[in-house]
Amino acid sequence: MDSAVSTQRPLRVALLGAGVVGGAVARLLTEHASDMAARVGAPLEIVGIAVRRAGRDRSDLGIDPRLFTTDADDLVTRADVVVEVIGGIEPARSLILSAMKHGASVVTANKALLAEDGPALYAAAAEHGVDLYYEAAVAGAIPLLRPLRESLAGDDVTKVLGIVNGTTNYVLDKMDTTGAGFADAVEQAQALGYAEADPTADVEGFDAAAKAAILASLAFHTRVSGADVYREGITEVTAADVAAAREMDSVVKLLAICERTEAGVSVRVHPAMIPRSHPLAGVREAFNAVFVEADAAGQLMFYGRGAGGDPTASAVLGDLVAVARHRVGGGLGPGESSYADLPVLTMGDALTRYHISLDVEDRSGVLAQVAAAFADHDVSIETVRQQLVREDGDRGHRANLIIVTHTATDAALSSTVERLRTLDVVRGVNSVMRVEG
Numbered sequence: 001m002d003s004a005v006s007t008q009r010p011l012r013v014a015l016l017g018a019g020v021v022g023g024a025v026a027r028l029l030t031e032h033a034s035d036m037a038a039r040v041g042a043p044l045e046i047v048g049i050a051v052r053r054a055g056r057d058r059s060d061l062g063i064d065p066r067l068f069t070t071d072a073d074d075l076v077t078r079a080d081v082v083v084e085v086i087g088g089i090e091p092a093r094s095l096i097l098s099a100m101k102h103g104a105s106v107v108t109a110n111k112a113l114l115a116e117d118g119p120a121l122y123a124a125a126a127e128h129g130v131d132l133y134y135e136a137a138v139a140g141a142i143p144l145l146r147p148l149r150e151s152l153a154g155d156d157v158t159k160v161l162g163i164v165n166g167t168t169n170y171v172l173d174k175m176d177t178t179g180a181g182f183a184d185a186v187e188q189a190q191a192l193g194y195a196e197a198d199p200t201a202d203v204e205g206f207d208a209a210a211k212a213a214i215l216a217s218l219a220f221h222t223r224v225s226g227a228d229v230y231r232e233g234i235t236e237v238t239a240a241d242v243a244a245a246r247e248m249d250s251v252v253k254l255l256a257i258c259e260r261t262e263a264g265v266s267v268r269v270h271p272a273m274i275p276r277s278h279p280l281a282g283v284r285e286a287f288n289a290v291f292v293e294a295d296a297a298g299q300l301m302f303y304g305r306g307a308g309g310d311p312t313a314s315a316v317l318g319d320l321v322a323v324a325r326h327r328v329g330g331g332l333g334p335g336e337s338s339y340a341d342l343p344v345l346t347m348g349d350a351l352t353r354y355h356i357s358l359d360v361e362d363r364s365g366v367l368a369q370v371a372a373a374f375a376d377h378d379v380s381i382e383t384v385r386q387q388l389v390r391e392d393g394d395r396g397h398r399a400n401l402i403i404v405t406h407t408a409t410d411a412a413l414s415s416t417v418e419r420l421r422t423l424d425v426v427r428g429v430n431s432v433m434r435v436e437g
């Protein structure tokens, strides 16, 4: 340790939560204490770790057991930096606000809270002159928020598109490659520490929607909350959808899509087919990948581990070093930037493409009726493929019709599907999936 470090008073770090992420943060912070001190310019001293249950054996973390406390309210009043890795809205929000009020900078991995109440946290940070950093909240270990918030601050971001939930990517990957069932794959993701405490947040797309809100807010200098994000999870993705994608030489991925258009910003999370040749199709297991498009920079791609204890702790510790440096050398990181205040569009206005697989009667005039449903909604068809399926009793042959559209508004596309469902000649809608890439 250099002499400058040893003469600085230690910075007091309070850790809230010792679960998957908190445990990894505590262990790595202890193992790398002298390097961290050299990088910060002062030693980092853990003054306490708030846990829900005292007395549990946590000897694997290599932490003095006397540091564990169940009194988080007290702990946040006696720290220079508070690291919140409890998750959820309360008591995380009250603890963060109290920490700031008592002068502490905050590092958090809590996307749910940021997407629900980010502006209030930013306002409190500004009021009390402290930092709020949260790189771990989106795409875990991948440096993504700092590039958006700082490196690209001089550019105009037009689109952010990516896979930001490791659990669902793991599940879809296992369903595609090993034929694993949905429940088994979710259980494996939980055992590996990828899933949220309640995996509903992952599989229903809430986790990805929270991340999309954070990404859109930073990318477009506009407040976007989790509630503004159109959301569909993966629980409705069927084996038929995965098979339909395979037929198209495509895969199904849960995508987060943030776009700036003439009219405003569109932010959505839903499963979509992407061609196997697309770089996002090659993102396997619990990995994350995010494309960013900016006017001057062009296309950028970020790839890495988006979940798991150590990868997430890497991002938390990077933030901890950044805010601790500010404590030593003065200054603050950037606060909220929402000056652009662009309108957030509804899903109906989003521009997308659909892949639709229909079972139809195979006789004259059927294609014309189907085509008319598209034309009536001003949706242009890109390709149509027909396969004979089998005899269907007295009703003659049945065929499988696979239609891929050109780009249209989601409102026009979904109305088209509604119309198709009402046609007598359409015997069943096998699969409807948006297409990206």
Ligand SMILES: NC(=O)c1ccc[n+]([C@@H]2O[C@H](COP(=O)([O-])OP(=O)(O)OC[C@H]3O[C@@H](n4cnc5c(N)ncnc54)[C@H](O)[C@@H]3O)[C@@H](O)[C@H]2O)c1
Residues within 6 Å of the ligand: 016, 017, 018, 019, 020, 021, 022, 050, 051, 052, 053, 072, 085, 086, 087, 088, 091, 109, 110, 111, 112, 136, 137, 140, 193, 194, 195, 196, 197, 306, 307, 308, 309, 312
């Ligand atoms: N696991 C990941 O891969 C990952 C990745 C990125 C971000 N995150 C985020 O990190 C945060 C923590 O996630 P995790 O996976 O470590 O969850 P976890 O459930 O493993 O850990 C949370 C811990 O907080 C404790 N806790 C709950 N309420 C508490 C309270 N009032 N006081 C003290 N402790 C309390 C729980 O007992 C638990 O041990 C969440 O916000 C999550 O969204 C997780």
Ligand SMILES: N[C@@H](CCO)C(=O)O
Residues within 6 Å of the ligand: 137, 139, 140, 164, 165, 166, 167, 168, 194, 195, 196, 202, 207, 306, 307, 308
């Ligand atoms: N549950 C989240 C953790 C990372 O935020 C995921 O699976 O991606």
Ligand code: NA
Residues within 6 Å of the ligand: 135, 136, 137, 138, 139, 140, 141, 142, 143, 144, 145, 315
């Ligand atoms: Na990150």
